[in-house]
Amino acid sequence: MRAADPAPTTTGVPAARPAPGEPAPPAPGARPARPDAARWPDVARVPAASRARAAITRAVVRRALGGLPLRAEFAGAEPVGRGGPLLEVRDPAAFHARVGTGGLVGFGESYMAGEWDAPDPVAVLTVLAAHAADLVPVPLQRLRRLWALRHPHEERNTPDGSRANISRHYDLSNDLFALFLDDTLTYSSAVFRGFPAAWDRLAAAQHRKIDRLLDLAGVGAGTRLLEIGTGWGELALRAAARGAQVTSLTLSREQRALALDRVRAAGLGDRVAVELCDYREARGTYDAVVSVEMIEAVGAEFWPVYFRTLDERLVPGGRAAIQAITMPHERMLASRDTFTWIHKYVFPGGLIPSTRAVEEAVRDHTGLRLTRRDAFGGHYAETLRLWREHFTERADDVAALGFDETFRRLWTFYLAYSEAGFRAGYLDVQQYLFTKENPAP
Incomplete structure (x- = not known):
């Protein structure tokens, strides 16, 4: 696996790489080193x-x-x-x-910058x-x-904009994500049997989440499944093991490379195709569509296109299982046009929808029917806690990959910030089932 090259962003903040031999992270409570002005201009400058x-x-x-x-x-x-x-x-x-x-x-x-802690x-x-x-x-x-700061125009989620936005996050380094995710390399909320969650049960909890989605979508032997958003391939592998024929779409070259390696290692290359393809470019029809925490990267102006794609790709009688992070509708409306820290440093172009926004987009732009919705935000808080603790424990390994101290504080803040959103109830996560009715005789 190869770490992605530093990629300059539209805000002038590159993916951080320190010089070889950077010192280990400071002791707890110590003021961090001054940020590198070349890598982090807006952090280094007050x-x-x-x-x-x-x-x-x-x-x-x-x-x-x-x-x-x-x-x-x-x-x-x-x-x-x-x-x-x-x-x-x-x-x-x-x-x-x-x-x-x-x-x-x-x-x-x-x-x-270490000005507060x-x-x-x-x-x-x-x-x-x-x-x-x-x-x-x-x-x-x-x-x-x-x-309030406004979104840069170049971060609109057009096909070209989406490729650039996705690359800035998911192409950082497969090795980085492997350091804090469990062995399934699943980067979305798990479903636990009880709290508090334990690290040695995270992989099983991720499989439980995946299996629930596959069950909702009715995936089994012979199912033609479209997955929008590959991740590192665990859902595609699990669906193929059931006998499904899987087409999985991603915009991340790094993710696709590793997902294909995992597919080959599992001997499932004849059942799984991983394509570097925007969801808007998908063709063909499928019995089921599954998409896990993808809609947050779509952008509000393209939600109708996203859901129409699900509708158009499904055969009559088909089922779509979607996992989505959500926020209260009023907060979404108040913040949807604001450029935030998360946009600048973590997920450019993203917007978390409300359940109302999701359901209105489906109602107004598709023939799909909402059949089921289950919320489990507390499970995401526990998932994020485990990731954050694992990331912190492996700070030396993160540094060895070439990520500097400012990046490590960025990533710690991102994971803590996200966990806090779920603990406060400001954020939630849903599993949706949408069905496409058979045409009337």
């Missing part, structure tokens, strides 16, 4: 902020945190908050400058996620369009 803006930001931040069940400590100032998990701001001037100019993007970059970042971020709707005063929320 934005300029006027005195007035800085004063307003300090007042808004202290007001927002003061009413929350946490304790925020600012170097040289009185702590705020009603008590709870600790948020330690080591460099208040830089922290306020970033938040005042970049909002949540600045908040995440401040963590990457927390003994339990998930606990702090869970509190913030639970109060996301009222952290910013209502008058400032009304001015959101004036200060």
Whole structure:
């Protein structure tokens, strides 16, 4: 397996690679090394902020945190908050400058720069996620369009844009993902039998999730299955082992290469085809379609096209099983046009839908019928916890792959931020079954 070459992004942030021999990660609680300005220009540089803006930001931040069940400590100032998990701001001037100019993007970059930290970042971020709707005063929320960053035009999920967006995340390095995922290399929520979840049960929980989807779609011997979003091939392998004929689509060259290796190693090359193909370019008809956490990368303007593709590819009587992360509809509407830290550093072009948005897109643009929907957000929180803990435990191995300390803080924040969203109920995950009715006689 080969690590992907550093790829410059539309925001000027390349995939991070340190020089050989970079020192091991610092001890817990130590201030991280200064970010490399060439790799991380917007993290290395603290934005300029006027005195007035800085004063307003300090007042808004202290007001927002003061009413929350946490304790925020600012170097040289009185702590705020009603008590709870600790948020330690080591460099208040830089922290306020970033938040005042970049909002949540600045908040995440401040963590990457080591200007704030927390003994339990998930606990702090869970509190913030639970109060996301009222952290910013209502008058400032009304001015959101004036200060919120906008999506770069080149990150629209056109066919070319989708290829670039997917590559920036999934082509980072197969070896990186293998360090924190279990042996199934499944990068989506597992389904556990009970909590708390244990690492040695994660692979079985991932198979349980996959089997539930295949059962929903009615996949068995002879089924012609289309998978939209290959991952590293575990679902395709499991479907082929049932006797299905699988066509799996991906836009990641790195994922496709490893998925094909795994298919060949399993002796299932005659039952699984993995194609480097956009879902809009799919052809043929199938008895079933399965797509796991793919819709989040589609973009709202293309949701109708995505669901029409499912409809068009299914034969009459066919079934589509979809796993999707969701968020409350009102929060989706409030944030759908905002460029966030996740867009800039993790998933360019992405948007998490609401259950209402999914169901309206299917109703208005297809002939599919919603037959079943099951939510299991608590399982995703546990999945993310296990990934985050495993990633942290293997920090030296991540560094050995060529990912610098700023990247490791980025990835830790991403996993903690996501876990917090599910723990707070701000995010959920659903398994849907859509069916295509047989035409009337």
